[in-house]
Amino acid sequence: MAGLFAELVQHWRIIPLIVVLGIGTGIPFGFQISVTSSSSPFVIEFINQTWIRRYGSTVSQSTVTLLWSTAVSIYSIGGLLGALLSGCLTGRFGKKRCQIFTNLVGITAAACLGFSKTIQSYEMILIGRFLCGFSTGLATNIYIQYLGEISPRNLRGFTNTSGPLFVTSGKLWGQLVGLRETLGTRTLWPLMLSLTGFMQALQLVIMPFYPETPPHLLLVKRDKERCLKAMKTYWGNGNYHPEIDNILTEQEICRTTKAISVLELVRDRSLRWQLYIIICGTLTLQLSGINAIYYYARSVFVAAGLPVEQIPYMSLGMGSCEVLASMLCTLLIERCGRKVLLLGGYGLMAVILSLLTVTLSLQDWYYWVSYCSAVLIFLYTFFFGIGPGAVTIAVFIEMFSHSARPAVFVIVSCLNWTGLYIIGVIFPYVESVLHQYCFLLFLTCILASAIFMYYFLPETKGKTLRQITKEFNRFNFKGKPCNEAAEISANIETSV
Numbered sequence: 143m144a145g146l147f148a149e150l151v152q153h154w155r156i157i158p159l160i161v162v163l164g165i166g167t168g169i170p171f172g173f174q175i176s177v178t179s180s181s182s183p184f185v186i187e188f189i190n191q192t193w194i195r196r197y198g199s200t201v202s203q204s205t206v207t208l209l210w211s212t213a214v215s216i217y218s219i220g221g222l223l224g225a226l227l228s229g230c231l232t233g234r235f236g237k238k239r240c241q242i243f244t245n246l247v248g249i250t251a252a253a254c255l256g257f258s259k260t261i262q263s264y265e266m267i268l269i270g271r272f273l274c275g276f277s278t279g280l281a282t283n284i285y286i287q288y289l290g291e292i293s294p295r296n297l298r299g300f301t302n303t304s305g306p307l308f309v310t311s312g313k314l315w316g317q318l319v320g321l322r323e324t325l326g327t328r329t330l331w332p333l334m335l336s337l338t339g340f341m342q343a344l345q346l347v348i349m350p351f352y353p354e355t356p357p358h359l360l361l362v363k364r365d366k367e368r369c370l371k372a373m374k375t376y377w378g379n380g381n382y383h384p385e386i387d388n389i390l391t392e393q394e395i396c397r398t399t400k401a402i403s404v405l406e407l408v409r410d411r412s413l414r415w416q417l418y419i420i421i422c423g424t425l426t427l428q429l430s431g432i433n434a435i436y437y438y439a440r441s442v443f444v445a446a447g448l449p450v451e452q453i454p455y456m457s458l459g460m461g462s463c464e465v466l467a468s469m470l471c472t473l474l475i476e477r478c479g480r481k482v483l484l485l486g487g488y489g490l491m492a493v494i495l496s497l498l499t500v501t502l503s504l505q506d507w508y509y510w511v512s513y514c515s516a517v518l519i520f521l522y523t524f525f526f527g528i529g530p531g532a533v534t535i536a537v538f539i540e541m542f543s544h545s546a547r548p549a550v551f552v553i554v555s556c557l558n559w560t561g562l563y564i565i566g567v568i569f570p571y572v573e574s575v576l577h578q579y580c581f582l583l584f585l586t587c588i589l590a591s592a593i594f595m596y597y598f599l600p601e602t603k604g605k606t607l608r609q610i611t612k613e614f615n616r617f618n619f620k621g622k623p624c625n626e627a628a629e630i631s632a633n634i635e636t637s638v
Contacts, residue, residue: 153294153377159352160289160301164308166245166345167285170338171278172312176461177334178214180320180454184331186210189264209264213271218563220275221282225555228283229404229548236362237284237291238354244281245346247273252339259332267335274338279559283551290539290547291355292376294385299475299603302536307468310527314461321454352376357389357544389544391608407549415617416541417553419599423534424554426591428561430491431584432526435460435519456516463520467527474528479603480537481595487529488592494522495585502578540602541610 189209193201224244231240254270286305293301320326325334353359353372360369366386373382407413475483501515535554542550572580600613 153297155378156292156294156297156301156376159292159376160304162345162348163241163285163288164304164311165341166349167241167278167281168305168308169312169315169341170248170274171282172309172314173316173338174217174274174278174312176313176316176457177320178217179457180316180326181331181335182210184326184328185213185264185267187328188259188267188331192262192264195262209268213264213267215563216268217271217275217278218559220272220277221279221562222275222556222559224276224279224281225283225552225559228280228555229552231280232284232287232548233362236354236358237288238349238352241281241284241288242346242349244277244284245342245349248277248281248342249339249346251277252336252342256332256336256339270335277342279555283548283555286535286539286551287547288355291357291544294377295388295604295606296476298540299480299536300472302539303468303472303475303532305535306527306532307465307472310461310464310468310531314458314465317454317458317461321458356385360386360389361544388606391606402545402549404549404552407546407553412611412615412618413542413546415598415614419541419595420538420550420554421557422591422594423530423538424557425561426488426587427530427534428558428565429584429587430526430530431495431581432523432531435522456519459520460523463524464527464531467524468532471528471532475533475536476603479601480533480540481599481601483529484533484537484599485529485592485596487525487531487533488588488595490525491522491529492585492588492592494518494525495581495588498522499578499581499585502581537599537602540605540607541614543607 186206189206190201193199193205228240231243235243251270251273254266254273258264258266258270286302289301289305290298318324319334319337325331325337353368353375354363356369356372356376359365359372369386369389370382373385374380402410408417471483498515498518501511501518505511505515538550538554539547572583576583598617600610602610
């Protein structure tokens with residue numbers, strides 16, 4: 143712990159940028175996930191009133207449901223589109239300029255949402271939700287890569303896990319402003335939906351004062367002087383020639399400075415098992431059950447037998463647990479390592495889900511069993527936050543070179559946005575059929591992923607890309623000696 147604080151003191155200049163990136167990108171992403179539930183009754187009422195004012199007749203319940211479900215799902219569609227475009231845009235224009243562009247789109251989206259009631263147009267909500275999703279999908283990919291490329295090696299874990307910390311803080315903030323004591327009212331809900339625009343405006347003002355990331359300047363722009371200057375801006379004065387050598391090692395290992403496409407990534411045999419890891423890790427994040435619990439926290443707590451008036455505050459407690467866990471993870475990741483926190487989180491989450499199934503089955507036996515279910519939900523979000531929720535993305539960043547990351551996070555984001563949409567659509571039906579036993583499906587997915595990660599994921603703590611690649615090549619070229627394997631091994635051995 144003392145070593146971490148010493149590194150933070152030495153590289154204190156990077157902390158303001160971490161905060162600015164988190165406020166302008168991480169918090170809006172988490173905010174939009176949780177604020178949907180709080181705003182739903184007011185938006186549905188607004189659609190009814192607008193329809194009556196326009197057409198002089200009441201709207202059918204099926205039409206209202208269709209419009210509201212479209213407003214919810216179109217966010218994921220926009221996010222998926224933004225994620226698909228992130229690879230080519232960042233490769234061509236760089237991460238800094240793309241980040242500024244996402245701020246402009248996000249501010250436009252916030253304006254559409256904020257003025258929808260004033261203009262009396264529910265179409266503005268649909269447009270705003272789509273633009274908000276597009277901005278978030280593009281910005282989140284850039285944000286994750288940005289964190290990975292501005293951090294010195296000794297602070298990689300801390301910097302990379304700050305992203306999930308801000309995302310979970312956004313979820314908590316969305317729950318907080320959704321309370322009826324704050325902005326969760328009939329008059330203030332447009333302001334609640336548009337709050338993220340203010341944070342993106344702040345990032346838009348500050349980002350131009352920071353340089354592009356050092357790997358982009360060195361590998362893409364081929365400008366060593368600007369790269370050194372950027373390192374000093376981010377990390378302070380010092381000898382950064384070893385860091386430059388490590389960045390150049392990436393070029394030698396992957397044999398290109400050009401951002402590779404998704405198709406090239408899939409075809410590259412030397413990245414085959416890294417690709418399997420990101421697919422497994424991303425699917426586990428979606429199939430762990432955390433998004434189902436967040437989307438339908440109200441119905442989960444109702445099923446647990448809790449009083450309806452207490453549910454908003456119980457949801458707030460869930461968000462607080464995840465934020466606390468993410469903060470703890472940023473402090474522990476450099477001490478415990480990535481694999482320990484990841485597998486430990488999987489194991490504890492599996493135990494909690496099995497216990498939750500039992501307590502939900504027995505809730506009619508004793509009155510206090512319902513509160514045991516609530517405690518288990520809190521523990522579940524805590525173990526998710528301290529393990530897979532924060533560590534997964536940090537591991538992904540460390541496994542790939544600068545040229546491969548845009549394609550990697552296109553795949554990750556597509557899986558995430560698609561999973562978010564599917565879970566949101568099918569979970570109510572699964573829950574209606576299986577009831578409390580639906581959590582056993584999530585339990586099975588977690589255990590399968592834990593076994594896979596145990597055998598095939600190497601520890602990445604403190605290792606260079608060269609060392610991580612060498613460990614993966616044991617699987618990528620196992621039992622199949624070939625010229626390509628020899629070439630990769632030669633690159634690894636000579637690129638010191």
